[in-house]
Amino acid sequence: MTNEEAQAALADLRTLIDDVDLRILALFNERADVVSRIGDIKKTMTMPIYEPKREDEVFRNVLQGNRGPLSEGAVRRLFERIIDEMRTLQRERMERDKTK
Ligand SMILES: C=C(O[C@@H]1C=C(C(=O)O)C=C[C@H]1O)C(=O)O
Known part of the structure; x- marks a missing residue:
């Protein structure tokens, strides 16, 4: 691989990461919307x-679904x-609603 090829490959991969990050961000916000609804209830x-028991379930779920490399x-x-x-x-949100 020449230096130019390496630079081009890095730039391409970093573009991929920027795109993945935006998708992760959208999913974080989607999760946060659901969590807000739970908070309202x-x-x-x-x-x-x-709720530690529920958090244990969340960990169990994601660990079971993990295919790596993480x-x-x-x-x-x-x-x-x-x-x-x-x-x-x-x-x-609860604090904010209190002061309304
Ligand atoms: C979203 C909740 O509130 C908290 C946050 C959780 C989460 O982010 O998954 C899980 C349990 C709670 O500690 C919930 O109770 O489900």
Whole structure:
């Protein structure tokens, strides 16, 4: 591979990553919309935001579905981060609704 070929291949792959990132972002926001709806129900029913048993199910589901190359640990860490942001979203929406 020449230097020019390597540069062109890198640029192509980075374009692919930019496209994948936008699709991931759309899916994060789709998930966040569903989580918001769950948050609305929890607020009406005065249920807790944090539900560890449900989170265990979420981890079980994604770990079962994982085909790699991400490791189990990597998937778990990514979803811990995602779920943490989802809880924050529910909390912020509830706080915002309180001050309305
Ligand atoms: C979305 C929920 O609220 C929280 C966030 C979860 C998630 O992001 O999957 C799971 C459980 C809860 O701690 C829920 O209860 O289903």
